[in-house]
Amino acid sequence: MSHSPFIVSTEVADALAAGRPVVALESTIFTHGLPRPRNLEVAREAEASLRASGVTPATIGVVDGVPTIGMSDAEIERLSLDDTVVKVSLRDLPIAAAKKLNGGTTVAATAYLAHLAGVKVFSTGGLGGVHRGAETTFDESSDLGTLANVPLVVVSAGVKSILDIPLTLERLETLNVPVVGYRTTDYPGFYVSDSGYDIEYSVDSPEEIAAIAKNRDAIGLKSTLLVANPVAEDKQLPPEVHVAVLAEAIEASHTAGISGNETTPFLLDYIQRATKGASLDVNVEVYRGNVALGGLIAAAMQKA
Incomplete structure (x- = not known):
């Protein structure tokens, strides 16, 4: 190859070398x-808030x-305005490279590339998971397998509430991906602070999260620590509205015969x-x- 297979910016490389906190951010939130x-x-707001x-x-x-x-910033602007930008998951990275495409990276691709560069913390909105009807279609997001590794x-x-949340939690358990709730044992449903399903453990501080990650690394576990951070109740979609609209969307x-990769964008657009x-x-409040x-977690991990 005549060029590097991936690039780490000088700003990020310098921060990692100096032991300063770094947080990875995905691009599909602004490309798609x-x-x-x-x-x-x-x-731009996300980047500015971290730098501040x-x-x-x-x-x-x-x-x-x-x-x-x-x-x-110029590259972020370019991708955010590009009508031809594609959604790139982990499996798509070599194809995008060969075709020289512009792409917004999904959770799976972003997590993999963050790890490749040595970034230890990644903030996103909602995760992919097991799709409704997966017991017959076997349809689940590649996010899950990637986060297990x-x-x-x-x-x-x-995970996005359009998915099968209980099956997703079961799948995460099978994959040995630990899940903790930030100051809650109510598992959030992206648009709502409580999906109606519980998780076993809560954590009270960024320092406690850093301690869990440190102990995970000490015993050689290779899976992601998932921190479920619910949107504030006064910022959530009213639960009764969420239930009604989700049922309508499904x-x-x-009725429209939507299936496969078309399902998620259809449901999100309908909602x-x-x-x-x-x-x-x-969505924006969740991301913020x-x-x-x-x-806060990245800073705590640098001190742990």
């Missing part, structure tokens, strides 16, 4: 998850086929339109909270 111009505003707290952001994406850990700390607001997908954009506001907590 939010409308323009809000997508670029949210991406003394943490280096490492926004990860694929630029002209090159996985980039620590995209520049990279020793990161990943902060999310649970029924509409069945956005049915809530008149309120679900997007919750997770980015902030990720910064």
Whole structure:
């Protein structure tokens, strides 16, 4: 190859070498998850909030086929405005490289690249998981398998509520991926602070999370520590609205014959339109909270 297979920005490389806290951020939230111009505003806000707290952001994406850990502001703007940008999961990285594509990296690809660069904390919105009907379709996100094999700390607001949450939690257990709730044992459902399902352990502070990660590393476990960070109750989608709209969205997908990779974007788009954009506001609040907590955890891990 005439070029590096991946790039770590000077800012991120210097921070890692100096032992300063770094938080990885995915790019699909601004390439595929939010409308323009809000997508670029949210991406820039996330980076600015981390820098203001003394943490280096490492926004990860694929630029002209090159996985980039620590995209520049110009690169973030370019991908956020690119109509041809593709969604890149872990399996797609070599294809994107050969075709020199611009891509927003999913949780799976972002987690893998963060680990490759030596970044230990990753903040995202919601995770992929086991899809409804997976007992017959075997449809589950590649996020789960990847997180079982990279020793990161990943902060999310649970898995997206359009998925099968109890089966996802069972699958995470099978994959030996530990899940802790941040100051709660109610597992969040992305748009709502309580999905209706419980998890066994809660943690009270970033320092406790750092201690768990340190002990995991000490005994050689290779799976991600998932931190479930619920959106504040006053910022969530009203639970009764969430239940009703989700049921409508699922029924509409069945009526339209939607299946496979088309299911998630269809359901999310339906929920956005049915809530008149309120679900997007919750999405942004979720992300802000997770980015902030990720910064605190990264700082705590540098001191542990």
